[in-house]
Amino acid sequence: MKIIKAEVIVCAPGRNFVTIKIETDQGIYGLGDATLNGRELAVATYLEKHLIPCLIGRDPFDSEDIWHYFYRGVYWRRGAVNMTAIGAIDMALWDIKGKALDVPVYKLLGGKSRQKLMAYTHAQGRDMEETIDKVAEKVAQGYQAVRVQSGVPGMKDIYGISNDKKSYEPAIIGQKPIEESWNTSKYLNYIPKLFSKVRETFSDDLHLLHDAHHRLTPIEAARLGKELEPFNLFWLEDTIPAELQEGFKLLRQHTSTPLAVGEIFNTIYDCQDLITNQLIDYIRMTIAHGGGITPMLKIASLAGLYHIKTGCHGPSDLSPINLAACLHFGTAINNFGIQEYMGYADLTMEVFKFSHDFKNGFFTMSEAPGLGIDMDFEKAKKHQYKQAYLPVNRLEDGTLHSW
Numbered sequence: 281m282k283i284i285k286a287e288v289i290v291c292a293p294g295r296n297f298v299t300i301k302i303e304t305d306q307g308i309y310g311l312g313d314a315t316l317n318g319r320e321l322a323v324a325t326y327l328e329k330h331l332i333p334c335l336i337g338r339d340p341f342d343s344e345d346i347w348h349y350f351y352r353g354v355y356w357r358r359g360a361v362n363m364t365a366i367g368a369i370d371m372a373l374w375d376i377k378g379k380a381l382d383v384p385v386y387k388l389l390g391g392k393s394r395q396k397l398m399a400y401t402h403a404q405g406r407d408m409e410e411t412i413d414k415v416a417e418k419v420a421q422g423y424q425a426v427r428v429q430s431g432v433p434g435m436k437d438i439y440g441i442s443n444d445k446k447s448y449e450p451a452i453i454g455q456k457p458i459e460e461s462w463n464t465s466k467y468l469n470y471i472p473k474l475f476s477k478v479r480e481t482f483s484d485d486l487h488l489l490h491d492a493h494h495r496l497t498p499i500e501a502a503r504l505g506k507e508l509e510p511f512n513l514f515w516l517e518d519t520i521p522a523e524l525q526e527g528f529k530l531l532r533q534h535t536s537t538p539l540a541v542g543e544i545f546n547t548i549y550d551c552q553d554l555i556t557n558q559l560i561d562y563i564r565m566t567i568a569h570g571g572g573i574t575p576m577l578k579i580a581s582l583a584g585l586y587h588i589k590t591g592c593h594g595p596s597d598l599s600p601i602n603l604a605a606c607l608h609f610g611t612a613i614n615n616f617g618i619q620e621y622m623g624y625a626d627l628t629m630e631v632f633k634f635s636h637d638f639k640n641g642f643f644t645m646s647e648a649p650g651l652g653i654d655m656d657f658e659k660a661k662k663h664q665y666k667q668a669y670l671p672v673n674r675l676e677d678g679t680l681h682s683w
């Protein structure tokens with residue numbers, strides 16, 4: 281089998297998505313998600329101008345060699361743009377392999393390690409009351425795990441909350457990012473009170489998660505983790521900027537709250553110290569930004585040696601193709617933890633055809649060959665890309681801070 285053509289599809293059914301479609305001489309094509317929120321065209325151009333020309337004529341079954349060809353062969357290794365492009369190709373190659381052999385991809389990765397996959401969703405409110413109502417809504421929908429984010433009294437903006445009643449969409453259409461503001465002390469004073477109320481309102485069995493979005497120092501995160509211990513969180517996510525992996529040592533010494541990180545990592549070298557020193561409990565890298573299924577299997581194997589489970593990043597700014605790839609990966613590995621799932625806009629699901637079933641907070645896999653995902657290419661063309669950026673974030677005195 282040979283790759284004869286590959287194209288990049290940039291579309292915006294509800295929001296911007298980048299997809300690679302790789303075609304073979306046997307009439308089979310594979311799809312991969314190449315979406316990098318706010319930097320979409322960088323990945324699209326990199327694929328079109330530099331990677332696709334080197335793919336033509338290759339055997340799609342040689343996914344391991346193709347991965348190393350693009351990872352090592354580029355000389356300039358790592359980085360989000362580079363790894364998202366490689367990840368999309370790798371995803372599409374596994375899709376082709378599954379279709380060619382007429383099996384779902386998970387059967388090529390080790391088969392079924394579980395019958396269903398638990399997902400967590402997001403509940404967010406502008407204040408405590410609205411947040412409790414949103415958690416109740418998600419519980420009524422059958423979710424057993426909910427990420428809880430709330431507006432903080434005295435703060436205008438906060439990560440994960442929209443200022444109106446609309447669903448939360450952080451990427452804003454425009455030529456420049458919007459600017460938000462942040463106050464760590466108000467946040468730290470409020471979050472334990474919020475979780476006290478949430479735990480008091482809902483069953484002890486409900487899994488609660490929270491995301492600090494890289495905004496704390498290690499000692500601030502240590503205080504938060506310690507104060508949240510009575511409320512038994514499933515995980516506390518992205519407390520500190522993780523470029524400094526050693527920062528987790530200090531945090532880990534002070535709290536037994538389980539820690540999750542990794543959505544902005546793109547290679548095993550971003551989490552190697554965190555894993556081998558047992559500084560985290562969940563690794564949140566996702567297939568699209570982690571360089572594809574091929575390297576993520578290796579990361580999961582390393583993590584499994586150290587009692588660490590997966591919790592793949594899966595917000596609605598990655599396409600349903602990435603979600604499908606995460607589900608095949610999560611079905612096959614032993615140390616699956618949980619899958620993030622926010623749902624998608626109706627418009628998104630008109631373009632992306634998703635075959636896996638979701639009910640009462642759990643996914644079950646379809647037996648469709650490949651990733652079990654397809655696209656309506658004609659409909660995709662009708663939704664044109666619009667430039668959009670994630671916000672930037674400043675402290676109240678104007679200092680640039682992590683968003």
Ligand SMILES: [Mg+2]
Nearest residue numbers: 491517518543
């Ligand atoms: Mg996060």
